[in-house]
Amino acid sequence: MDAPRTRQQHREQVTDELMSAARRQLAQAGAAGLSLRSVAREIGMVSSAVYRYVDSRDDLLTRLIIESYDSLGAAAEHAASEHADSGDLDRWSATAAAIRRWSLDQPHDYLLLYGSPVPGYAAPQDTTTPGGRVPLALVSIVRDARTAGRLVPPVEADRAAPATLRVDFDRLAEVIDIEAAPAIMLATITGWTQMFGMIGFELTNQTRGVIDDHAGLFDATTRLTGWLIGLR
């Protein structure tokens, strides 16, 4: 089964087994139920040995977080490019739906990213880049529509973006490489946060007994925010 030649190969293989065992246990027991010892057990190691591959439990979680961010980011990007030829609103809605699908398929991963941070855990810098893929994928939809001149100017929502926000918006516009009116950026942020708020509520059963057709509701709210942005 295994013929590990060089030491580096061996290390990579063990690390892979370790990570996928951890991923399995995360999917079952959630972040709080993830135990280094039980991961070690699953890959036939003693608990102290895994510390050769991982600094600590928090380190393991950080790696899982990065992996998850990348997975979700890839899903969003894939959906956005898959629907590049659709209508802008359809594209927005389809990408949102992909994000929701990913979250429902692996709720513990979603909660690892957007739920309670682990006790005493502060997300390190390494997570910011992969964490930005999702919002970037969403922004790119808006950007494409805008540069193509298809973005319908927002209806009277301009006064909703006060001057104090201009500073943030100007800097943000540089980062994400878009030159949009403040109202458009505001609406985009609104759509982005609404999306995740809704998914979070669905996952934590906040809408229990109130909503049955979650998919339909999600699509409706998503299209509403997309419309607000000016996507058609």
Added chain:
Amino acid sequence: MDAPRTRQQHREQVTDELMSAARRQLAQAGAAGLSLRSVAREIGMVSSAVYRYVDSRDDLLTRLIIESYDSLGAAAEHAASEHADSGDLDRWSATAAAIRRWSLDQPHDYLLLYGSPVPGYAAPQDTTTPGGRVPLALVSIVRDARTAGRLVPPVEADRAAPATLRVDFDRLAEVIDIEAAPAIMLATITGWTQMFGMIGFELTNQTRGVIDDHAGLFDATTRLTGWLIGLR
């Protein structure tokens, strides 16, 4: 210091001490860092003794959850009634701001309610009623504006509420005692979820390095969703 007469009084007093010690530790270490033994220690008890007052750690958490829901619900209701004479949009925004304020003041409580559920923990029925106070407070703002005839019909957003949602919306309309067009309900739900999505992002540092003026952004998005509902 203490002259506990009847046994019942004694029990209530100890329970109070226990809960407030738990609350203190929750505020510091978060839900995952909350330990029954350390709570016991703080109130000068041995760990096994606290099981006379609490069924399990999950039971303790459930009680904390209910307390927190009530606290947040009260904050929202207070803000809504405090601004009953303001403009509808101001009232909506002020209530949202109160919810955000509460969340920032006690982030661990917020995450206990809306973050990752505790491992193997399924929110019992007891939490649904207090959990509904916040959305009800928000809905009441919309209802008041509507019954007073001040609600501006939504701009062209009607087609965003598909027929399949009518079932949910009809049932929901009964529960929250409001007869509003589907588009209004959709926009209200959008505003509600957006609000919590935004707060969650701020608390989990999802907008780190991107946004400075969180208060301003929150107010802007809130007013935008309020405007979408038809509040003015």
Added chain:
DNA sequence: AAGAATCAAGAGCAGTGCTCTCTTTTTGGT
């Protein structure tokens, strides 16, 4: 081939949730 780096195992520490047993104290019924 010798020395250095790496890996895995084992024992151990301090902490956790929870159960069971034992003793003391309070309560309520006769």
Added chain:
DNA sequence: ACCAAAAAGAGAGCACTGCTCTTGATTCTT
């Protein structure tokens, strides 16, 4: 007023956790 029943607290103990340190075996480097 007594006496059994109920309740409260303490202590020991089990199985688990993250993490450290030491020891022996293997592999790489020079």
